[in-house]
Amino acid sequence: MRIQCLQHVQFETPGAIEKWASDNGHVCSTVRLFAGQELPSVEAWDWLVILGGPMSVHDESEHPWLIEEKRYIREALDIGKTVIGICLGAQLIADVSGARVYPNEQKEIGWFPVQWTPIGQTLLPFGSFPAAPVVFHWHGETFELPEGAALLASSEACRNQAFVLNGTVFGFQFHLEMMENNVRAIVSNCGQEIIEAPYIQQADEMLGASETMAESNALLVRFLDGLVRMNHS
Numbered sequence: 001m002r003i004q005c006l007q008h009v010q011f012e013t014p015g016a017i018e019k020w021a022s023d024n025g026h027v028c029s030t031v032r033l034f035a036g037q038e039l040p041s042v043e044a045w046d047w048l049v050i051l052g053g054p055m056s057v058h059d060e061s062e063h064p065w066l067i068e069e070k071r072y073i074r075e076a077l078d079i080g081k082t083v084i085g086i087c088l089g090a091q092l093i094a095d096v097s098g099a100r101v102y103p104n105e106q107k108e109i110g111w112f113p114v115q116w117t118p119i120g121q122t123l124l125p126f127g128s129f130p131a132a133p134v135v136f137h138w139h140g141e142t143f144e145l146p147e148g149a150a151l152l153a154s155s156e157a158c159r160n161q162a163f164v165l166n167g168t169v170f171g172f173q174f175h176l177e178m179m180e181n182n183v184r185a186i187v188s189n190c191g192q193e194i195i196e197a198p199y200i201q202q203a204d205e206m207l208g209a210s211e212t213m214a215e216s217n218a219l220l221v222r223f224l225d226g227l228v229r230m231n232h233s
Contacts, residue, residue, distance in 0.1 A: 001026040001228065004045035006069060008053030008088060009034055011185035015177035016217045017049060020224050033065045039072050047082045047227075048073075050089030052175065054190055056141060057088070057095040070096050082231065083169045087139055090163075090171030097146035097165070104142040108157040109193060110201025111209050112137055114174060120152035123164060125226030133219055134212050135174040138186055140193070142173065157199040170227075176220035183207060 005014045021028035060066045074096045085093040091101045113132045152162035161173045
C-alpha cells in the first residue's frame with residue numbers, strides 16, 4: 001500500500017500511522033506543504049492522509065498552499081480515491097465538498113469520549129470499535145457534513161466528529177494517530193490555547209494518559225487494518 005500524507009506544520013506528523021505502515025510493509029510518504037514541497041500525481045499513491053494543523057481552511061491568504069491542496073483533494077475525491085482526513089484534514093474534505101466549516105461553540109482539547117453511531121459500529125473498518133472510546137482532540141472549528149456523508153461519531157462538545165463519504169472517504173475531527181511525542185509537540189506549540197474551559201484539559205492530564213493513548217493507537221490499527229480488508233474485498 002502506498003500512503004501519501006499531507007503535513008501542514010512541522011509539529012503535526014503522521015505519528016502512529018507511519019508506525020503502522022512500517023510494521024505492515026507499506027510505503028508512507030509525506031509532503032510538507034508548509035515547506036513548499038510539491039504534490040505528487042494522484043496516481044502515485046493508494047491512500048491520501050490529510051493531517052491536522054492549527055490554521056483554518058479559510059486561511060488561504062496566510063497559507064496560499066491551501067489553494068492548491070484543496071484542488072488536489074477535490075481531484076482525489078472526484079476519481080474515487082481512498083482519502084482520510086484528520087482534524088484540519090477532515091475540515092478540508094468538508095470544505096472542498098461544499099460543506100460549511102466554522103467555529104465550534106466550545107474548543108475541545110484533550111482526551112474526551114466520542115459516541116459511535118450505529119452506522120459507524122457496523123461499517124467494516126470500525127466493526128470492533130467500542131461504543132464510546134476516549135480519543136484525543138485539539139480543535140476550535142467544526143464542519144457541516146458533506147452532502148451524502150454519514151455521521152459516524154459525536155461528542156458532548158461537538159456533534160460532527162467523524163463521517164464517511166462514498167464509502168472511500170473518512171473524516172475524523174479527533175486524532176487516533178497521536179503518540180507521546182506528538183502530544184508533547186502540540187502542547188509545546190499550541191499551549192496558549194490551554195485555558196480553564198469545560199472541554200479543555202491541562203497539559204499534565206493530556207501527557208499523563210499513556211494507557212488511553214495506547215488504546216487510541218490500537219483503534220487506529222483496527223481502522224487501518226479494516227480499511228485494507230475493505231479495499232481488498
